[in-house]
Amino acid sequence: MSRIVYVNGVFVPEEEAKVSVFDRGFLFADGVYEVTSVVDGRLVDNAAHLARLKRSLAELKMASPLPMAEIEAVQRETVARNGLIEGALYLQVSRGAADRDFALPRQARPSLVMFTQSRALIDNPAAARGIAVVTLPDIRWRRRDIKTVQLLAASLAKQAALDAGADDAWLVEDGFVTEGTSNNAHIVVDGTIVTRHLSDDILHGITRKAVLRLAGEGGVRFAERAFTVTEAIGADEAFITSATAFVLPVVRIDGRPVGGGRPGPVTSRLRALYVEEARRA
Numbered sequence: 001m002s003r004i005v006y007v008n009g010v011f012v013p014e015e016e017a018k019v020s021v022f023d024r025g026f027l028f029a030d031g032v033y034e035v036t037s038v039v040d041g042r043l044v045d046n047a048a049h050l051a052r053l054k055r056s057l058a059e060l061k062m063a064s065p066l067p068m069a070e071i072e073a074v075q076r077e078t079v080a081r082n083g084l085i086e087g088a089l090y091l092q093v094s095r096g097a098a099d100r101d102f103a104l105p106r107q108a109r110p111s112l113v114m115f116t117q118s119r120a121l122i123d124n125p126a127a128a129r130g131i132a133v134v135t136l137p138d139i140r141w142r143r144r145d146i147k148t149v150q151l152l153a154a155s156l157a158k159q160a161a162l163d164a165g166a167d168d169a170w171l172v173e174d175g176f177v178t179e180g181t182s183n184n185a186h187i188v189v190d191g192t193i194v195t196r197h198l199s200d201d202i203l204h205g206i207t208r209k210a211v212l213r214l215a216g217e218g219g220v221r222f223a224e225r226a227f228t229v230t231e232a233i234g235a236d237e238a239f240i241t242s243a244t245a246f247v248l249p250v251v252r253i254d255g256r257p258v259g260g261g262r263p264g265p266v267t268s269r270l271r272a273l274y275v276e277e278a279r280r281a
């Protein structure tokens with residue numbers, strides 16, 4: 001079944017969804033995006049995703065194609081028209097079409113595109129099995145706090161991890177883990193979650209924030225500071241968070257087992273708490 005895609009004011013079958021070759025998203029990766037998970041047909045934590053979208057647009061001095069309330073209405077309609085029960089809603093804003101020039105166009109109208117991806121998020125076999133990561137140098141740009149569509153470095157790192165027989169890469173800068181290719185990285189040491197502090201070095205994950213809140217409410221301590229690869233390998237547990245992964249255990253780093261190579265209790269509890277909250281969204 002062909003999906004229904006939203007492109008600049010119209011819903012069309014995916015084969016007919018087109019943007020200009022002059023769109024700056026295509027020519028300069030001049031665009032931002034959000035991925036909101038959908039559980040039981042409802043968007044999860046979407047207000048936080050839209051707040052981050054607004055911030056990303058402001059950081060790039062890009063106009064919003066629609067007021068946020070209207071963007072949200074289109075998100076809901078895209079989910080409804082596709083009958084999506086579980087999966088993800090992808091939303092992208094690019095600066096729009098203009099003759100190719102490094103200077104920002106004065107007149108371009110921003111493009112807005114949305115589509116859905118149907119996928120089992122709750123029944124994810126990786127939650128019981130855990131994932132393996134390899135560490136790689138973080139060669140991305142310096143404003144990783146802005147959720148831009150400039151994802152080539154992350155995409156190459158993901159492929160290098162798969163080629164090495166792992167599931168994902170943890171990126172490393174100055175000896176410290178920044179984050180995963182498309183997720184935030186965390187470890188658990190003596191019952192305390194250790195997660196990198198927020199700065200321009202990482203994306204301020206919406207799931208990270210929700211999970212730390214749930215941890216706090218559940219009496220689990222957390223410390224926001226950078227950690228090394230050695231510390232991660234020696235940790236009791238390691239895990240990742242993202243809108244579509246929720247919380248997933250990391251059981252192997254660079255071929256070395258973490259916490260006996262099995263998902264740990266803190267990670268499993270946080271995943272259960274997150275899923276419970278997502279179902280109540």
Ligand SMILES: Cc1ncc(COP(=O)(O)O)c(C=O)c1O
Pocket residue numbers: 035179180181182183184202203204205206207208241242243244
């Ligand atoms: C680089 C990076 N870090 C972290 C995340 C997790 O963010 P969120 O929890 O908002 O999905 C993502 C999600 O795509 C990401 O691309």
